[in-house]
Structure formats: structure tokens, C-alpha cells
């Protein structure tokens with residue numbers, strides 16, 4: 001029997017490579033991998049582009065400054081009850097101001113930008129942020145930080161809350177009883193002077209505020225005053241301007257170009273247009289506080305570069321100050337001027353007629369504010385007399401309505417339509433406006449003719465720099481001669497920054513932008529079309545340049561008169577005819593000085609008046625209001641005079657009723 005052989009195990013074949021089954025079907029890899037890679041790359045590129053764009057847009061609306069505290073917009077909104085009217089503190093050119101109470105209990109004031117996307121608003125926002133955040137003084141309003149909400153396009157500036165709001169509110173609108181005490185007013189004047197001296201003498205480069213007026217003076221719980229609102233402030237950076245001039249950087253006045261500059265100014269990389277601005281040239285240094293009278297600068301970081309730090313730098317508007325305006329403003333001519341004036345090109349706002357009308361309208365409204373309601377045909381609604389809260393609300397609503405109206409009006413402005421519209425909507429106060437316009441245009445023509453025959457382009461206020469008492473005497477003689485024949489308009493126009501009075505407006509005088517300027521609590525504001533505020537603006541500044549610390553000094557002079565008299569620079573308190581001479585505070589003060597009756601200017605509601613201090617204030621104010629900037633005292637001098645550290649001032653010669661030596665001051669200089 002054949003034996004059954006166990007089958008020899010056949011070694012299994014070598015394992016085939018795993019992909020053996022693919023071995024024969026080669027699928028080409030390239031057509032799959034290539035499109036996939038390309039798609040990935042495109043997605044990556046698009047994501048990067050998107051990120052870059054978002055970053056750029058963020059840079060445009062918010063400065064990338066680590067040194068600024070950035071607040072959560074939602075938190076701020078909640079803290080201000082969703083920006084309801086119950087938290088509304090006031091409304092300015094930038095937007096509404098609300099009171100916010102943080103969960104910690106800390107109170108803040110929030111300035112919320114009105115018109116998102118507005119270049120002017122953004123400029124002011126950045127300007128304020130750059131400059132105000134670098135300052136630290138008990139006489140300067142603290143800026144705590146900012147917030148922005150890209151989705152809603154909201155910009156918010158966060159300030160310390162000032163319980164007594166602005167000097168405009170406390171002194172002129174609400175007539176707070178606390179401010180009827182002389183000492184409080186005198187202290188406020190000193191605080192403001194110290195704040196300005198800090199800006200001019202203890203910051204490097206000096207900061208020129210550019211819009212000193214009651215609504216920009218904030219009062220804390222003890223009525224201590226602080227200067228706020230640096231939206232129009234400028235740095236006196238002469239070296240930068242020099243550099244620009246050397247480089248021959250001709251600017252073509254394009255708003256777009258400016259937008260770019262502002263944008264790039266906050267570019268983290270600091271590249272591009274701002275490449276010529278080194279970080280060192282963009283900072284405010286707080287100089288040695290020891291040297292300041294009464295240690296005005298109390299910054300713990302004295303001597304340390306505080307501003308803008310990193311790359312945030314000051315944007316173009318803060319930098320383009322200085323020499324082209326200070327020294328060479330006129331030489332440079334319109335095209336080289338600062339971007340401020342470039343807004344002229346926007347909408348042809350240079351047409352002086354528009355500004356004239358606007359100014360006149362404002363003057364009318366100022367008078368209306370003070371006149372007994374019965375005198376006006378259109379009396380305000382009775383609702384105005386309800387509660388205080390509703391009154392404020394009503395006021396706000398009326399203001400906003402007016403603003404909207406005015407914006408429309410400006411937008412649709414052309415001569416014919418304007419005339420028709422005027423005809424239709426002739427309000428009671430317009431008699432006033434018309435009378436003024438007519439008289440003004442006559443005056444302007446006359447002056448132009450007279451100017452044509454003389455040296456032509458010489459500035460009136462420059463003249464009195466070189467002219468001596470001879471001219472003053474001649475002028476006085478002429479005035480005396482003309483006194484009886486003076487048109488009523490003169491009383492009103494005297495001291496209105498000299499511009500209306502002299503009929504010397506040109507494209508850069510009163511108007512920039514021409515688009516919807518808004519009268520704010522302080523009068524006609526600089527934003528967006530006026531640089532400074534009518535009645536407070538220095539004549540040389542309103543005249544198209546020559547910005548210097550002395551512009552702030554002039555505004556301080558007006559403010560001082562307002563503080564002493566407790567009234568607006570332009571107003572009629574009773575029947576227009578009997579009060580006409582007093583309507584213009586500046587010319588009235590000058591007239592009283594000539595008659596030796598300065599104390600008549602003092603607010604009759606004041607109690608515990610220190611006559612000597614009141615006289616001192618008025619005298620300093622008159623010094624500040626001299627047309628020639630070089631004759632005005634510095635803010636350091638003013639602090640010295642007010643505090644008694646320096647010799648008391650003499651009235652300017654032209655105002656001395658008798659030789660200056662007889663001025664009734666005892667020397668207040670402290671014995672050392």
C-alpha cells in the first residue's frame with residue numbers, strides 16, 4: 001500500500017507589494033495634486049489678503065498704540081445705558097458726550113463720534129488721542145483711552161468725568177450759584193492760565209490748543225478748571241516743517257492724499273508717507289516740572305517721552321504745524337499751507353458769502369438767546385419751561401434739528417436757491433442778518449478799494465507791530481472824529497477777531513470745507529469749517545495762518561473777559577438800542593478802559609468781589625487782546641501776574657485814560 005505522502009508544504013510566495021493590484025493601472029498624480037495645491041495656495045492668499053485688509057481698516061479707525069487703554073465698546077455702551085438721553089451730557093462738533101458708570105463705580109465721560117467715516121472726525125479723533133494722551137497736568141483734562149467698534153463704525157474717546165461739566169454750561173447757560181463767588185472765578189482763571197502755560201512752556205514741542213473757549217474748559221466737583229478738547233491742537237514742530245521744506249515737499253492739496261497720510265500715520269510699520277517722521281520727532285516731552293510755577297506739570301514721567309510711543313506717532317495734522325504757519329505762512333501761499341486750510345477746496349467753501357451768512361446767523365442766534373422771549377415773534381415752545389431734564393432734552397433736540405437743517409442748507413447752497421429759500425423761510429431774526437450782510441459787503445468793498453491804493457497785501461494787525469504811538473494817536477483822533485458817524489455795525493464787529501470788521505476775508509479766513517458747520521455750545525466752532533471759534537479766534541489766525549501760542553493767549557483774553565463779566569462775547573441783554581455799545585464784550589472792555597471805568601464790566605451777580613483782582617483780570621485780558629501777537633504776554637507771564645509772582649501789568653498805552661503809572665494796583669509781587 002503505497003504510503004500516502006504528506007504534501008510538502010510549498011513555501012508561500014513572497015508577499016506581494018501592497019499595491020500590487022495598482023501595479024498595472026498607473027493613475028497620473030499630477031492632475032490631482034496640482035489643482036489641489038493651487039486651490040490651497042489661492043485660499044491661503046485670499047485669507048492673507050483678507051487679514052491684511054482688516055488690519056489696514058482697523059489702522060484707519062483706531063491707532064495701534066499699546067500705550068492707550070482700549071476699552072470694550074460693549075462695556076462702554078452698557079455703562080452709558082446704551083447711549084440713552086438720560087446719560088447725555090452735551091453735544092459738540094465731534095459728537096455727543098455721555099456719562100458712563102463702569103461696574104467698578106468709576107464715572108467716565110464718553111465722546112462718541114457722530115458721523116462715522118467722516119475724515120474730519122477721524123482726524124480730530126486721532127489728533128486728540130495723540131496729543132491729549134501725552135499730557136499730564138492737574139489743569140488738563142485726562143484722556144483715559146478710546147474705543148472703537150468696527151461693525152458699527154463707532155469711535156469713542158474716554159475722558160475723566162467732570163461733574164460740573166463745562167464753563168459754558170456752568171457760567172453762561174446754567175449760571176451756577178457757586179460761580180457767583182468771585183474767588184471761584186478767579187481760581188478758574190488761574191487754572192486755565194496754568195494749563196496753557198503747561199502746554200506752551202512745559203511741553204516739547206509746545207502744544208498750541210487752538211480752540212480755547214468756555215465749552216472746552218471743564219469743571220470738576222470743586223470747580224477746579226481743566227482744559228479739554230485737543231481735537232484742533234497743534235504741535236509747534238519747526239524742525240519737521242523745515243525738513244519738509246528742504247525736501248521741497250510740495251503738496252497738491254488733495255484731500256485724498258491727506259487721507260492717505262492720516263491712515264499711514266497710524267500704520268504700525270510707520271512706512272510710506274510718514275517715513276520722514278522719526279518717532280523722536282513725534283513725541284511730546286514733558287519738560288522739567290520743577291521749573292514750572294507752582295509745579296504745574298506733575299507728571300511722574302517727567303522728562304520721559306510719553307506720547308504716541310511705538311509707532312502710533314502723531315499723525316500728519318499734528319505735525320504740520322509750526323514754521324509754515326508760524327513764520328512762513330503767507331510766504332508759502334495757499335498750496336503749501338497746512339492741511340487745515342486745504343479743506344477750502346472741499347466744496348468750494350471759500351466763498352466768503354457763505355461764511356458771512358453763517359456767522360450772521362449765529363450772531364443772530366446768540367442775541368436771541370439773551371433777549372427776552374416776548375421780543376421774538378416766534379417764541380419757543382412752552383414745553384421748554386417744563387422740567388430741567390426735558391428742557392435739556394428739548395434743547396438737544398432743537399440743536400440737532402438745527403444742525404441737520406443747516407447741513408442740508410449748506411449742501412444745497414447756490415445763490416439762486418438760497419435767495420428763494422430765504423424769501424420763503426424768513427425768520428424774525430433775519431432782519432438782522434440782512435442788515436449786516438448789506439453793510440458788511442459795502443464795508444468790504446470800501447476797504448478793498450482803500451487797500452488797493454496802499455501797500456496792498458500788508459496785514460492790518462501786522463501794522464501795529466511796527467507802528468508806534470503816533471499811529472495809535474492818529475487812529476484815536478480819527479475814531480473820535482468818526483464816532484458820531486460810525487455805523488452801528490462797528491460796535492458789533494469790533495474785536496470779532498478783526499476779520500469781519502476789516503473785511504479781509506479771503507478763501508482761508510473763515511471757511512474751510514464749506515460743508516455743514518455746526519454751531520456748538522461755545523458758538524461757531526472750528527469743526528469742521530472754522531479753525532477756532534468766532535469771537536475767541538485770534539485775528540491773525542482767522543486771517544489764514546501765523547499760528548502760535550499767542551493765538552491761545554488771545555483766546556484766553558476773551559475767556560478772561562467772559563469769566564469776569566459772566567456773559568458771552570457777543571450778546572444783547574436788553575433792548576438792542578440802549579445796550580448796543582455793550583453788545584460786543586471786547587470793544588466794550590476797550591471803551592471802558594479808555595473811560596477809566598473798567599469795573600463796570602464785572603458781573604453784577606458776583607458777591608465777595610475783590611476789586612483789585614477783577615481789575616487785574618481785565619487788564620491782563622486787554623493785554624492778551626492786543627492785535628499784535630508780539631505785544632501779548634506769554635502764558636507764563638500771565639500766570640505770574642495772576643498769582644502775584646510777577647509785577648502787575650499796565651494797561652496798554654492806547655487804553656490808558658491817564659498815564660499808565662496811575663493804574664490802581666498795589667504791587668502784588670511776593671517778597672522773596
Ligand SMILES: Nc1ncnc2c1ncn2[C@@H]1O[C@H](COP(=O)(O)OP(=O)(O)OP(=O)(O)O)[C@@H](O)[C@H]1O
Pocket residue numbers: 089090091092093094095096097109111141159160161162163164165166168169215216218228229520521522525526527
Ligand atoms: N469730561 C467731561 N465731563 C463732563 N461733561 C463733559 C465732558 N466733556 C464734555 N462734556 C459736556 O459735553 C459738552 C460737549 O462737549 P464737546 O467737547 O464735545 O463739545 P464743545 O466743546 O461744546 O464743542 P466743540 O466741539 O466745538 O469743542 C460740553 O459742553 C460739556 O457740557
